Amino acid sequence: MADKCLVEPNLEFIKEVVGLGGDTLKKCFQCATCSVVCPIAPDNKPFPRKEMIAASWGLKDKLVGSMDIWLCHNCGDCTTMCPRGAKPGDVLGAIRSYAISEYAVPKFIGKAVNDPKKLPVLLGLPVVIFLVLGFITGLLDFTPGGDKIVHSNFFSSWLVDMIFVPLAAWAVVVFGIGLKRFVNDMHENAVLEGKTDKKKLEIGGLIRGLFSVIPTILKHSKFSECDENKERATAHLMVFYSFIGLFIVTNIFFVVLYVFQIHGPYSQMNPVKWLANVSGIALIIGSALMIKNRMGKTDQVTSYKDWYLLILVLGLGATGMLTEMTRLAGIAGLSYALYFIHLMFVFHLFIFLPFSKLAHLVYRTVAMAYGEYGNR
Amino acid sequence: MTEDKAAPVSGSILVVGGGISGLTTCLEAAEVGYEVFLVEKNPYLGGRVAQLNQYFPKLCPPSCGLEINFRRIKDNRKIRVFTLGEVEKVDGTLGNYDVTIKLSPRYVNENCTCCGDCEAACETEISSDFNFGMNKIKGAYLPFEMAFPARYVISSQIIGTDDAERCKEACKYDAVDLDMEAKTINLKVGAIVWATGWEPYDAAKIDNLGFGKYQNIITNMMVERLASPNGPTKGQILRPSDSKQPESIAFVQCAGSRDENHLTYCSYICCMASLKHVTYIRERYPDAKIYIFYIDIRTPGYRYEKFYKKIKEDKNVFFIKGKVAEVNENPDSKNITVVAENAVTGEKIKQEVEMVVLATGMQPTTKDVKLPADLKYNEEGFIINDFEKGGMFAAGCANKPADVVSSNQNATGMALKAIQTLVRR
Numbered sequence: 001m002a003d004k005c006l007v008e009p010n011l012e013f014i015k016e017v018v019g020l021g022g023d024t025l026k027k028c029f030q031c032a033t034c035s036v037v038c039p040i041a042p043d044n045k046p047f048p049r050k051e052m053i054a055a056s057w058g059l060k061d062k063l064v065g066s067m068d069i070w071l072c073h074n075c076g077d078c079t080t081m082c083p084r085g086a087k088p089g090d091v092l093g094a095i096r097s098y099a100i101s102e103y104a105v106p107k108f109i110g111k112a113v114n115d116p117k118k119l120p121v122l123l124g125l126p127v128v129i130f131l132v133l134g135f136i137t138g139l140l141d142f143t144p145g146g147d148k149i150v151h152s153n154f155f156s157s158w159l160v161d162m163i164f165v166p167l168a169a170w171a172v173v174v175f176g177i178g179l180k181r182f183v184n185d186m187h188e189n190a191v192l193e194g195k196t197d198k199k200k201l202e203i204g205g206l207i208r209g210l211f212s213v214i215p216t217i218l219k220h221s222k223f224s225e226c227d228e229n230k231e232r233a234t235a236h237l238m239v240f241y242s243f244i245g246l247f248i249v250t251n252i253f254f255v256v257l258y259v260f261q262i263h264g265p266y267s268q269m270n271p272v273k274w275l276a277n278v279s280g281i282a283l284i285i286g287s288a289l290m291i292k293n294r295m296g297k298t299d300q301v302t303s304y305k306d307w308y309l310l311i312l313v314l315g316l317g318a319t320g321m322l323t324e325m326t327r328l329a330g331i332a333g334l335s336y337a338l339y340f341i342h343l344m345f346v347f348h349l350f351i352f353l354p355f356s357k358l359a360h361l362v363y364r365t366v367a368m369a370y371g372e373y374g375n376r
Numbered sequence: 377m378t379e380d381k382a383a384p385v386s387g388s389i390l391v392v393g394g395g396i397s398g399l400t401t402c403l404e405a406a407e408v409g410y411e412v413f414l415v416e417k418n419p420y421l422g423g424r425v426a427q428l429n430q431y432f433p434k435l436c437p438p439s440c441g442l443e444i445n446f447r448r449i450k451d452n453r454k455i456r457v458f459t460l461g462e463v464e465k466v467d468g469t470l471g472n473y474d475v476t477i478k479l480s481p482r483y484v485n486e487n488c489t490c491c492g493d494c495e496a497a498c499e500t501e502i503s504s505d506f507n508f509g510m511n512k513i514k515g516a517y518l519p520f521e522m523a524f525p526a527r528y529v530i531s532s533q534i535i536g537t538d539d540a541e542r543c544k545e546a547c548k549y550d551a552v553d554l555d556m557e558a559k560t561i562n563l564k565v566g567a568i569v570w571a572t573g574w575e576p577y578d579a580a581k582i583d584n585l586g587f588g589k590y591q592n593i594i595t596n597m598m599v600e601r602l603a604s605p606n607g608p609t610k611g612q613i614l615r616p617s618d619s620k621q622p623e624s625i626a627f628v629q630c631a632g633s634r635d636e637n638h639l640t641y642c643s644y645i646c647c648m649a650s651l652k653h654v655t656y657i658r659e660r661y662p663d664a665k666i667y668i669f670y671i672d673i674r675t676p677g678y679r680y681e682k683f684y685k686k687i688k689e690d691k692n693v694f695f696i697k698g699k700v701a702e703v704n705e706n707p708d709s710k711n712i713t714v715v716a717e718n719a720v721t722g723e724k725i726k727q728e729v730e731m732v733v734l735a736t737g738m739q740p741t742t743k744d745v746k747l748p749a750d751l752k753y754n755e756e757g758f759i760i761n762d763f764e765k766g767g768m769f770a771a772g773c774a775n776k777p778a779d780v781v782s783s784n785q786n787a788t789g790m791a792l793k794a795i796q797t798l799v800r801r
Contacts, residue, residue: 029634029671030671030719031630031634031671031698031699032697032698032699032701032716032717032718032719033699033701035717035724036698036699036700036701036702036715036716036717036724037584037701037702041724042724043723043724043726044723044724045722045723046717046722046724049717049719050722081584081637081701082636083630083634083635083636083637083638083699084634084635084636085636193722
């Protein structure tokens with residue numbers, strides 16, 4: 001043990017965590033009840049007691065690169081049992097949100113996503129891009145006409161892909177850069193705190209770890225281990241699977257369009273369409289349940305970052321399904337307008353994926369994989 | 377002391393509660409010449425202190441303090457004691473209170489010599505509240521050897537049964553009076569001191585600490601009774617499941633205290649109480665392993681710090697910084713495993729022990745049921761002293777959690793406050 005330890009508090013970090021929903025963190029008096037009641041914390045260096053003091057001391061580097069903040073599934077057992085109302089669950093959520101903005105470059109985008117004042121700009125962005133690109137290329141037709149409603153007559157598939165394929169690539173690149181740093185920091189931190197038996201980080205091992213945690217993630221078994229989490233697990237599972245479903249659907253139709261040259265709209269009898277519809281409905285129900293659970297939990301902080309994501313997900317599902325329904329009902333104008341809004345939501349989903357709370361799907365997965373590989 | 381030097385007397389003082397604080401207020405006021413009424417709801421005086429084995433930090437038995445006080449009360453003609461009494465109503469204002477007190481029947485009159493014949497004759501056994509239900513006593517009983525007033529009590533639970541008649545038959549002194557009835561008395565007093573004290577926080581409310589679920593988890597006040605020579609085990613500290621002498625014991629500090637879900641405040645005495653219990657255990661079991669799980673050890677002041685330091689020298693006492701948040705029982709051995717995180721090393725500890733003591737805190741008796749008087753309480757139910765208004769004061773643990781020393785100091789101060797109320801009129 002070192003004789004001397006100089007703590008250099010990062011006050012800015014403390015302030016930001018407080019602003020991101022961790023305003024209770026200074027109430028903690030380190031009784032360690034949280035680490036014991038946490039159903040998923042390991043016996044060796046359990047969380048979240050140590051995270052609470054590190055946050056309180058402004059030890060940013062110790063926290064943003066910690067796998068433990070991601071192993072937490074925010075069930076709130078610790079918050080319920082906390083004798084001081086320090087809400088460790090919410091503090092960890094705030095730290096995770098900070099960590100996401102820390103790893104996603106350029107950082108100003110992350111800041112903007114977490115700042116409610118920037119929302120009008122963020123909302124305007126896709127509108128401007130759609131209109132400008134649409135007019136330049138002539139792929140946006142405000143008078144599509146015809147007796148059948150075909151959305152690509154209004155907003156050409158070419159235009160969609162001209163925007164969204166680069167955006168998907170953007171998300172991948174931003175995640176890639178962030179992950180490289182995150183994985184290295186995580187390993188360094190784990191070695192320092194004695195949370196792993198691996199000295200040198202091997203990517204092959206990490207990937208094997210990833211494969212072994214996939215069943216856990218698919219079943220949400222860690223998620224359901226938390227006592228307070230049963231209802232949340234259901235809602236989360238619905239949203240999770242609907243995203244997987246929609247991802248599959250999008251890829252299939254992408255291939256159908258470009259390889260087989262078959263344009264939509266596709267028949268309702270098509271099994272891929274069934275998957276799309278089921279996923280869309282699951283997305284709406286799942287996200288509505290999430291909002292309901294949030295509203296019902298008065299002891300949990302729901303900050304802007306949470307609302308942004310919840311409304312994004314619900315909006316995505318709702319506009320998607322309504323676009324389809326109005327098309328089938330033959331209400332042309334409304335259907336085209338909804339489609340435009342739907343694309344705005346999709347734009348937000350793609351461009352801000354690595355910056356918003358939704359990035360947890362990548363960071364948590366990688367942290368869990370590392371935990372598996374490093375024998376946490 | 378001569379009569380003419382006595383302070384000017386106008387009116388009298390009512391002290392509610394005959395624990396250590398109430399006794400002190402009562403005696404301090406009476407010994408400077410004021411008339412004092414002391415009302416106690418139990419059939420005996422002494423309150424919580426009477427249940428202790430030893431005081432900290434001097435480790436002398438409470439009999440020393442109580443015995444002297446009882447003697448002083450007996451010798452003082454200015455004091456009138458009402459046991460089994462409860463204040464029902466307080467009317468009037470500062471200087472002129474009209475108090476209604478209900479006195480429950482003891483069924484034993486002043487002829488009682490404490491011979492114990494009624495106890496021998498009684499067949500019914502009732503649970504002993506004095507010993508926290510750890511043993512049974514007869515339906516006719518003396519609260520404890522040193523009880524004051526030194527008089528038996530016939531429990532209302534046996535009234536109307538053959539047992540009650542048997543007790544009456546057995547008494548050679550005509551002391552058992554089964555026709556005794558509850559009565560109401562009215563007192564006119566100038567000032568009132570509420571020394572209504574505390575009760576141990578109900579440990580069963582702390583879900584994750586297993587009290588009431590696992591036999592070998594007991595509370596700190598139960599340890600006092602077990603260690604007391606007049607307790608249910610005659611001073612042996614034995615674990616409840618099999619009356620075995622425990623070889624390992626864990627103390628769970630802040631069991632309910634400093635917890636928003638239970639008592640929001642620090643109960644002040646529990647750290648010193650547990651350290652004192654270590655001395656009880658060490659005296660009886662020289663090799664027992666003792667684990668103390670704490671958030672911080674609070675031993676304020678020079679003498680308490682010294683006490684703590686001394687306990688720390690014991691090689692078989694282990695202090696672990698981390699609150700116990702989970703307990704499990706081994707169904708075969710009935711041993712308990714306590715789980716905590718050692719906040720110094722960052723390791724989760726699962727310590728198996730033969731007995732667990734919960735250091736439960738103190739809750740004011742006025743937490744749930746308020747007194748029938750115009751008093752203010754804080755959120756936790758302690759009485760707030762309104763010195764501006766005056767007339768009525770809270771002393772000892774009715775006002776805040778405190779040890780015996782501070783309670784006595786506070787009680788003396790409140791005696792003075794009460795006297796000032798009378799003199800200023």
